[in-house]
Amino acid sequence: MSNLEFGPFLLYNFFKLFNKKYDIFVLMLHFGHISTWILLLTKKMHGKKIILWGQGISVKRYMAEEIKPSLLLKWMIYFSDGVWFYTDKELEQWKKIFPKKKMISLNNTISDIESIVDRNKVLSKEELKAKYKIHQETCFIFCARFTHPHRRVDLLLSSIDFLDKEKFAFIIIGDGHFKPDFTNYKNVFDFGAVYDSKLKSELFDIADIYFQPGWVGLSIVEAMAYGKPIFTFKRSTDILQCVEYHYIENDVNGYTFDSMHSFLDTVNSISATKIKELGESSKNYVNEVLTMDNMVKSAFNNIQQIKTTK
Template sequence: MNEKVAIVQVKIPHYREELFIALCKRVPGIKIFHSSYLSNDGLVESLSFPFSNEHVNMTEVRGFTLQKLTKQILFDDYNYVVLGLELKILSNLLIAVLCRIRKIKLIFWTHGYNVHLKEKNIRFFVDRFVKTILMRMAFKILLYTEYGYKELIRWRIPARKIIILNNTINEKLYEFYITKFRTSEKIIGSDKEKLKLAMVGRLTKAKKIEILIDLVVLLRTSYPQVSALIIGDGPERERLEALAKVKGVEDRVVFYGTINEPESLVPLLMKADMMVQPGAVGLSIVTSFICGLPFITFQDAGHGPEIAYLKSDCNGYIGRSLEDIKEWIIHNYSNKERMEKLRQGCFKVIEDEVKFEYFIDRFVSAFQ
């Protein structure tokens, strides 16, 4: 494929590097424009990437972002331009309009509408109105999952423009280590005393990790040696460590910091029995399912589109309250057959819906 494609990102997080490597192999004319910077939460691990990319300057003013890349994209003969659809990124809005004028094929890579806007106020209608105009202008829309698809159709976005990617990570990077640690000694749900919960992600307020600490406290009555493995880092870590101490479970809640490498992450997760993410769900659900861990979260927690993969009582559970989740865990963990069925439900999602190769195929299909 000889198409020339510009993909614009604010920054390149570690979990996107494999995607861009694969895309650039399939479409050699791709170039990634970004304004990546290192931070203490492990989201961006490097500023040197093994694929075609260009770092551009970025300005942030009062919550709005402006990347200085208009000339590089619009006057370098690109056939396609792939943009995010966040209204706060003003440079993307400008490029979208100019692409329309210059007849460059515009592709939005997006969640769709802002699902966090529940109340139908001015912000809600501005979001829907502006994004509807932009998506109708677009050549294609790359939707993360089916999560926002029905709303796009209700707002009369043509279905022929929409490609559902089923956002994921490269499961093959985990396979060797999973095989190595999947031993006959690991009998799911066999030891009622040693229930292990895991959480993977950045330690931010949106993740509501204090609820996981409360869950450990509640479960101690049934499982005296219950523990939680918290894998990640961020601005909330110090507060959460102090909270675990106040709750008397500092020896039960273990903070491991950021671990992104499969060879280090898999051994930890293979010791766990379930993944619990009280707050906003993202790609951690895919990691959970790759490792066969049933995934647990709460309703109405401001989830990302990956929540579409979670089916209650099939591969995890969406709970109504802390007590509800506690009872669900006790009910299921005590039954080996039920736990194995949940595990198989996790593997089925990866095999049937969210394999990395499918993700790449769907992405590349936008350029055909």
């Protein structure tokens, strides 16, 4: 039997899971996965314990579910033996509903995070700016795919339009059908999709600030590992943000702005010392919270707890 998809629903072949002697199944926390519902509702028959792993809240319905959590997710979590959430924010919300459930936050991160944090820089920022012919004093970097409108490209373009083009540069990494044409902007350096890790590292080393107006997700984890402060706009009904938005602490490792006016005011007045301070806080946060080692240890410890629970 092959997997069957119809709209947001998925029916996968869960019989393959029984081919080996698994004690615990780790399945996606997604109410559209019909097979997961079947396994949850037949636990007494198959005798396997089930951990659900995923976002505890919808990005598109975040504002509503922050007040009233999804009823379908609530039932999935109720029938599970444990849950791995992406961030502490989701965990805190669901712990209020299921205080005794074995749930943890894995602090969602990227696989090569330690190598980014610990790498040695070969060239200085000045040498790299000369190499790529970037002369502006302050440089923003945007690194994400332009695959849907929630990136808020309109705010990105407004930022470029309003800021002094001799003082501020924008490095763009990423492609997609929602990507605008940057060719008329002399202070925008568009590199398209970048798969060369050396090139990407050099571009991040040039940059002072990571800027993505909306839909920030794992891309900010990478930027924080490079020691960049995160600038974005506050989550609202018009500006959607992924769960990793929770990693941004305003005026500590970045800023979340409530308007273009506040963004421009801050950018035009912030000092190089403050930018460096915010960037150091970003890297420290990665070292303390967002390492892959921490993520794996948390998952392993949770599995051990669930295995020993009758």
